[in-house]
Amino acid sequence: MERALLWMKCAAMHDPVRPVLKRAAAIGWEAKHRQVELVIKRAFKGEELLLRMKGWVTADVAGIASLIKQHGKLRVLDETDLVVETNDKEAMETLSGELSEVFGQEVWLESMDRPRLE
Numbered sequence: 001m002e003r004a005l006l007w008m009k010c011a012a013m014h015d016p017v018r019p020v021l022k023r024a025a026a027i028g029w030e031a032k033h034r035q036v037e038l039v040i041k042r043a044f045k046g047e048e049l050l051l052r053m054k055g056w057v058t059a060d061v062a063g064i065a066s067l068i069k070q071h072g073k074l075r076v077l078d079e080t081d082l083v084v085e086t087n088d089k090e091a092m093e094t095l096s097g098e099l100s101e102v103f104g105q106e107v108w109l110e111s112m113d114r115p116r117l118e
Helices: 046-051 061-071 089-106
Strands: 001-010 023-028 039-042 071-078 081-086 107-111
Touching: 001 061, 001 089, 046 061, 046 071, 046 081, 046 089, 061 071, 061 089, 081 089
Parallel strands: none
Antiparallel strands: 001 081, 001 107, 023 039, 071 081
16 A cells, blocks of 8 residues: 655645644534533544645645545545555556646645655
8 A cells, every 4th residue: 555645735825735634623513492512523534624625725626536536545644644545656656647637736746655664
């Protein structure tokens, strides 16, 4: 399995940015006639986090997600980092090439090299 960080160009500052999860979303309820104490904390899934970047980056995030689904998947690693996963290096290289072809210099992948265990 290969992993890479997904980088995009910021719509406001035009510098490289990548989505990271800072904390889980807290969802609760308000009732009209009683107090509801229930709160659910849930982190976004990979595609969900990417789609939340709409308008914040120069590329079409739905298009990015669609292209990634053809070759691999989006995942939130260690409850923080959005990563792209593919089965092998060839699939990652193909995906990287297609992202470059479709989005130019607005979207790119940065390989995550795994440390070797001695």
